[in-house]
Amino acid sequence: MSLVDQLQTLKTAAFGDIQTASSTQALDELRVKFLGKKGLLTDILKGVSSLEVSERPKIGQVANDVKTEIQALYQEKLGLLQTQERDAKLKEEAVDVSMPGYVKWTGLRHPLNQVLLEVQEIFQKLGFSVKEGPDVESDYYNFEALNIPKDHPARDMHDTFYLKNGDVLRTHTSPVQIRTMKAQTPPIRIIVPGKVYRCDTDVTHSPMFHQVEGLYVDTDVTFAQLKGTLSHFLKEFFGQDKKVRFRPSYFPFTEPSTEVDVQCVKCEGHGCNICKRTGWLEILGAGMVNRKVFESVGYDPDVVTGFAFGLGIERLAMLKYGIPDIRLFYENDKRFLSQFGLSQSPLVAAMTAPTPAMPLYPSKVQVK
Numbered sequence: 111m112s113l114v115d116q117l118q119t120l121k122t123a124a125f126g127d128i129q130t131a132s133s134t135q136a137l138d139e140l141r142v143k144f145l146g147k148k149g150l151l152t153d154i155l156k157g158v159s160s161l162e163v164s165e166r167p168k169i170g171q172v173a174n175d176v177k178t179e180i181q182a183l184y185q186e187k188l189g190l191l192q193t194q195e196r197d198a199k200l201k202e203e204a205v206d207v208s209m210p211g212y213v214k215w216t217g218l219r220h221p222l223n224q225v226l227l228e229v230q231e232i233f234q235k236l237g238f239s240v241k242e243g244p245d246v247e248s249d250y251y252n253f254e255a256l257n258i259p260k261d262h263p264a265r266d267m268h269d270t271f272y273l274k275n276g277d278v279l280r281t282h283t284s285p286v287q288i289r290t291m292k293a294q295t296p297p298i299r300i301i302v303p304g305k306v307y308r309c310d311t312d313v314t315h316s317p318m319f320h321q322v323e324g325l326y327v328d329t330d331v332t333f334a335q336l337k338g339t340l341s342h343f344l345k346e347f348f349g350q351d352k353k354v355r356f357r358p359s360y361f362p363f364t365e366p367s368t369e370v371d372v373q374c375v376k377c378e379g380h381g382c383n384i385c386k387r388t389g390w391l392e393i394l395g396a397g398m399v400n401r402k403v404f405e406s407v408g409y410d411p412d413v414v415t416g417f418a419f420g421l422g423i424e425r426l427a428m429l430k431y432g433i434p435d436i437r438l439f440y441e442n443d444k445r446f447l448s449q450f451g452l453s454q455s456p457l458v459a460a461m462t463a464p465t466p467a468m469p470l471y472p473s474k475v476q477v478k
């Protein structure tokens with residue numbers, strides 16, 4: 111076959127291949143195959159040296175034309191394939207900007223923790239510091255040292271869980287009074303948050319609940335200071351406009367003892383089902399530390415005096431937020447929990463709004 115024919119055959123083959131190339135990569139391989147330094151065109155041109163000198167320019171001309179035509183087709187096809195490939199890539203990487211975003215869930219404070227922190231903050235501003243003690247207590251710390259001897263009727267009020275070895279699940283946070291006084295000397299100004307346990311359960315009672323104990327011991331602590339401190343606390347917590355009253359009461363570890371009531375948060379003292387028509391809510395037990403208690407921790411009751419108080423966190427939270435059933439605190443239903451907690455950004459709050467299946471709290475449902 112003459113060189114011209116060979117060049118024509120090459121051109122036909124190259125055109126066919128280039129037209130059917132399906133990717134820019136395949137196309138590039140064809141360019142190398144036909145036009146590359148070691149390609150087929152170069153191969154054919156090697157034969158030029160064996161030609162007559164007079165024939166060489168003609169072949170050179172044909173070869174150049176073939177090369178130019180293949181290159182032109184190559185460029186045209188390249189543009190086409192590049193466009194196709196870019197379109198395909200864009201389609202694959204397309205972002206649907208109308209898709210809803212991912213909500214970043216942030217934790218919220220449990221309502222009981224929220225209330226506990228509020229209580230702590232009020233007392234910390236008065237110079238009280240936070241102490242804790244064990245949930246499993248000996249009979250001595252839970253009862254004996256608090257002037258509740260074995261046969262004392264007050265033991266019946268506590269519905270105690272006893273352990274096999276005679277220890278108890280503490281029925282109140284008061285044992286931490288004893289532990290602290292034994293370990294420190296006055297002045298003592300502590301509050302003691304913690305879990306307590308009583309064998310009792312209904313919509314307002316749970317076998318495990320939370321108390322905060324308070325204890326202030328120094329020389330010359332007076333009942334007037336007790337009244338001032340607890341009135342201040344209740345007004346800070348429930349509102350400055352609320353009235354507070356002190357009723358005589360009895361606790362073995364305080365003498366005199368008092369129960370402290372706040373004007374009903376719902377009816378403002380007129381009488382409703384929350385306050386059992388009395389206009390008042392019982393909030394705190396309190397009193398002046400009994401001389402017997404000072405004796406059991408080795409303090410001289412003629413030198414030191416003090417007051418103590420105890421309150422239930424669940425009860426405070428239920429009254430403040432109008433929560434009708436104590437079990438809601440422990441079930442960890444997100445629809446309930448997401449209605450509390452202050453550390454939420456407005457955006458997250460909007461995106462995580464509770465589903466309307468459950469009523470909002472504070473609700474119209476009332477605490478018995």
Ligand code: PHE
Nearest residue numbers: 282284361395396418419420
């Ligand atoms: N410990 C008592 C209770 O659980 C409350 C209380 C504490 C009363 C301190 C007086 C002083 O009922």
